[in-house]
Amino acid sequence: MKTITSRDNAQYKELAKLAGSQQARRKAGRTLLDGVHLCQAFLQLRGVPEQCVVSESALHNPEVMEIVGQLESQRAHVLALPDALYNGVSQVEHGVGVMFLIETPERAVTAPVSVSAVLLDGVQDPGNVGSILRSAAAAGIRQVYCSAGTAFCWSPKVLRAAMGAHFVLDIFENVDLAGLVRAAKVPTLATSGYATQRLYDVDLRQPVAWLFGHEGQGVADDLLSMATHQVVIPHLGQVESLNVAACAAVCFFEQVRQNQT
Incomplete structure (x- = not known):
């Protein structure tokens, strides 16, 4: 010492x-x-x-x-x-x-998405990013892809919020999400408050790429249009939307639920 x-x-x-x-x-x-x-x-x-x-x-x-x-x-x-x-x-x-x-590991994307994964489009709050990483790891998801506008995953605040999830995940940063979505071997599900299809009506018993967007603006329009499904989480009460980290957790564990029934 x-x-x-x-x-x-x-x-x-x-x-x-x-x-x-x-x-x-x-x-x-x-x-x-x-x-x-x-x-x-x-x-x-x-x-x-x-x-x-x-x-x-x-x-x-x-x-x-x-x-x-x-x-x-x-x-x-x-x-x-x-x-x-x-x-x-x-x-x-x-x-x-x-x-x-x-x-901090630097990973380059070398293959299309072929398993369940998380795609973060401009999620800027470190606490949200860390919470999403933690929920993804808890749900058995292993790959996370972040756009250039997403909070740096290895910052102290993200690390604290993720509570060790980093060490069981493969995290890719500064990713061209449009190219990733185009080449994906699995369906892409984007969350949107304007979608008409409910999350609970989608068959999630297969791998999917979950696409979540900026806290205020949501998923960028070009990515949204490329998604296989646009889904909404129904909610009650006088609130406009769920926090993106809460939204992600609901999505991940609905997939877990469907795969366990």
Whole structure:
């Protein structure tokens, strides 16, 4: 275990830059997983991180020490910081005091969609994106394709909202969704508040590509026109529409329900 005590340390400056700048994270191809749950999920599903960073006070926490012990047994890099320095890079208020530095995978689309997948067209809110990833993983969906206008999936807010779902998903970013839809080997279902076909009237006992759009404008018109089905989720009460993350969860688990009956 190495200890850093100065804000002027080059390694610390790099951590601070990654913590505070999405541009820096994209450029470096690295990000930070903050918190015990995310670190435990990464260890279990992906293995050893590039580096583990802990606060001095966290070294008295049994869960953190279990993580550190696992890493040290595998000769992984562990960096200890005084609490003040750690809090300078952590974006979790009142967190436990452990984070991982990891590489963010870059995947290129090499084959048409042939299994159930999620297509996100300009979904901008990190919380919504993370919730959709979490619901997709829980429903057994493994592929997620994001347009250039969608929130960066490896940002801290998306990571926290997804609660480890990233590590069981294949996530593709900056994807040409129109080309993907045209080449898809499975039906594409787009949600729209103006659709006439109800979600519950569609046969979902086969793989489908779910297409969800921007929180305010919905799926872009050109993509909407290309979809195999445009579906609406019926709802009661005086509200205009469902939140996109709630909408996605309803869709995924209607598919799960149909495949279990």
